[in-house]
Amino acid sequence: MSTIERVFHAVLFEVLAISLSIIGLTIFTHHPVSSLSGTMIAVATIAMIWNMIFNAIFDRFFTGKREERSLKARCVQVIGFEGGLLLFTVPIMAWLLSVGLWEAFIMDIGVTLFITAYAFVFNYCYDHLRAALLRRRQLATVQAQ
Template sequence: MSPTTRRVLQAVLYEAIAIAVVGPGLSLAFDEPPTSTFGLAVVLSTIALTWNYVFNWLFEKWEARQAVRGRSFARRLAHGAGFEGGLAVILVPVMSLWLGITPAAAFAANLVLLAFFFVYAIVFTWAFDRVFGLPASAAVREPTR
């Protein structure tokens, strides 16, 4: 499988499963109709995918101007915090308006989603790699003689 095909397949499966889990979860948590929370899950997923693209583009533009190259732990931590913080700034008002809840309740729900996605991303990536194999960048190479 080509790297591009693999990335697209991984993103589509990741988001489809996330929507299938988050939609009903929000329905139960906020006593909202599943059709409404499924729609919200699709909107949240679309926002997250778009923000991922925009944030990484901006981060890489910033990163290219830095004197120190590479991705240290501090830089990775800044990347993760920037991505998740920016996403929360976008998602909290959307969730608050859609669900008719306070921004504080939407922020709390966003924290729960953050914890869920932390675990889900690890489990999903492991399962995806088990089913489809490792990408070329991570495959074990045979020693050369």
């Protein structure tokens, strides 16, 4: 994947994730879309920054080839990332939405579970659509010759 495509992939992922999270939270809470929009943009921004910081630190402790990391190391990474993210985002959600920490925690857990499933589906679909487009381009190039 080129750098431009990686940026496209990341932006598309985030735009859809934020939009779908706002819709879900609108359905399950009493908060207005405007409040949820700002909150989810803040959460997504925190998640991207935390992702860079956490993974830089994690890579210092778990050296070697990334593709050879054990299941245990990957579980530690996910739990560490998500746990740290909750520490940052729960107070922000509570403050921005004027709710208690418990309500913000429940909402954040819901978003986290949704994003986990969404990431799986999004990347599966993106990879398969990308492969189909590349095959189509390759076929068109062969036919044009």
